[in-house]
Amino acid sequence: MDRDRLTLADAAEEYRRWTPEVLGALLEYLDAIPELPVGPSVEPGWLLERLPSDPPGAPEDFAGVLEDLRELIRPALVNWQAPGFHGYFPANTSWPAALADFMAAGLGQQGMVWATSPAATELEMRMLDWVARLCGLPEHFRHDHSGPGGGVIQDSASSGTLVALLAGRERCGGRPALADQVVYHSVEAHSSVIKGARVAGFAEEHIRAVPTDEDLAMRPDELARMLDADLASGLVPAAVVATIGTTSTMAVDPVPGIVDVLDGRFDPGGPTRPWLHVDAAMAGAATICPEHRHLLEGVERVDSYLFNPHKWWGITFDCTTMWVADRAPVIDALSITPPYLRNEATESGAVVDFRDWQVPLGRRFRALKVWFVLRAIGPGAIADMVRHHCAEADWLAARVESSEHWDLAVPHRLNLVCIRHRAGSDTTRAAAAELNASGKVLLTVTEVAGEAVLRLSVGSPSVAHDDVVRLWSLVQEAGAGAYIQ
Ligand SMILES: Cc1ncc(COP(=O)(O)O)c(C=O)c1O
Structure with a gap:
């Protein structure tokens, strides 16, 4: 095959070879997730600086594309599937869904x-x-x-x-x-x-x-x-x-x-x-x-x-x-x-x-x-996942109720626990910034009646009870630290 004249139609043989490599790159990423910072760990413009301004001329070796995926794209990902992802609402994924896409x-x-x-x-x-x-x-x-x-x-x-x-x-x-x-x-x-x-x-x-x-x-x-x-x-x-x-x-x-x-x-x-x-x-x-x-x-x-x-x-x-x-x-x-x-x-x-x-x-x-x-996967497993996330949120809410520094901002529902620091909005925001900067978790802040509220949303496909226990101890540490400031 003439690589310089590769057409959309005749790439099948070549890509039969690359398909397992792509799968491998994904598996490697998914395995690495627990060790990666959850939130963005690059500054604005980091990726743009590293991407060539000019589009490619001749076709490149796909190995180079995969290498750039690892070196350039991965560091600029937000790890939504990480067990420490508690921001926004989840956008969780699964193997059958990825294969279907x-x-x-x-x-x-x-x-x-x-x-x-x-x-x-x-x-x-x-x-x-x-x-x-x-x-x-x-x-x-x-x-x-x-x-x-x-x-x-x-x-x-x-x-x-x-x-x-x-x-x-x-x-x-x-x-x-x-x-x-x-x-x-x-x-x-x-x-x-x-x-x-x-x-x-x-x-x-x-x-x-x-x-x-x-x-x-x-x-x-x-x-x-x-x-x-x-x-x-x-x-x-x-x-x-x-x-x-x-x-x-x-x-x-x-x-x-x-x-x-x-x-x-x-x-x-x-x-x-x-x-x-x-x-x-x-x-x-x-x-x-x-x-x-x-x-x-x-x-x-x-x-x-x-x-x-x-x-x-x-x-x-x-x-x-x-x-x-x-x-x-x-x-x-x-x-x-x-x-x-x-x-x-x-x-x-x-x-x-x-x-x-x-x-x-x-x-x-x-x-x-x-x-x-x-x-x-089946509806039963989806329902079990929902139940697991809700049970973890129940556990978190119970910890908040007996906490020294934090209160529930509203009665919690489903997988979402909204909390505020007793010292007020500035302290809640400072704690959130500290937690997010740790790279161990990602959380988002909202406002209820003009007051800052930290949202703890449980929804990662891989989150286990130990991860939620860790989240709570990080929140407590951040809360205690912020309180002193
Ligand atoms: C209640 C509600 N409505 C709408 C949206 C927007 O969803 P989408 O991104 O699918 O437009 C969200 C996103 O979190 C939501 O929480």
Whole structure:
């Protein structure tokens, strides 16, 4: 083979040889993780300084690429899979998911419509039904139910929320009504809700943050007050976003109470009813355990619901599972069919074209990793992992309750423990900085009622009880040290 004239098509033989090497490099990295600093250990620009400005001319030996992966890329990674990773929410991964993404890349499917990949489309439909069954979601969300509902994989919760807002915009008068349309979310909602509302074109002054109660959950009475005021001034409520498991503290908005407020003002299923979307990006994953299904109370009465298997099911980022009770407003908002996308299958009405359920046209074969993980690891092991993480968070919360320096900032829920130092925000922040600088753990800080709060999120696939014991002793040391300063 002439290396200088290697083509995309004839590299297969060469890469048969490199595939085990790539696998080996990954194994070596995964084995090394416990010894690596968890957070970034390079300064801004470190990698840029080491990457050539000019693209390669002739093909290079792949051995050099692998060497640079080790020397240049690895040091600039954040080790999200490390047992000391307690930041943000997890984005945990697994071997079957990684192999599925490899397979999906090699299969090279473009699943924009059924006709461009029946496999990607129908596997996705069945996987969304499986996940709905595994989490005890209402049956009208499933494709195998005769109604207009169904599920789709979005690239992120942010995209799913944007789609929900577009569906609300569509159902409540469409773009002609946009200037008067209003969106409601709790003050604790994820920033993606505001971003989505802006992208969807809602006026900034019509994006309303509903106050929360002492548990940081949306107050239905405040929502009712805002809706009534807006209706009285001729505005058009178009969407309400509730959160099950907020990012800061895992607070849960009262979905049944929110639905009651809507029922009291709008006909269920009526054309003027604001779209009720539930963002359960993190917490929704826990409903694979029957003991956490109470979180879903009221979800059978909402328009759309999503969670992120890419956070907590080991189904490598990106994979947001989203369900709608009625697909029509979504498709009305997002379907445009130029001549080059017309095809018999679409026109027959017998297929699902997922391009109409999302913003971009093209779509990856993400269902493959759901299929691989559910079949190879199994729902039982995922539920056990969730239980293990929650039990470790319970253990941590109990330690905090009897601690000399730290308090729980809010009652802890699922795998998240939010704590604050008794000496105040500056000390909490100083302790966090010290912990992160140690490289042994990675933690993030949020604010509750203007006060700094350290979030301890347990979700690494490899975290063991000993790691959590170590985390707590590091937090105690940092707390004690910070206190003295
Ligand atoms: C409640 C909630 N919603 C939305 C998001 C955004 O998720 P994504 O990165 O999938 O857009 C997050 C991220 O942590 C979240 O916690």
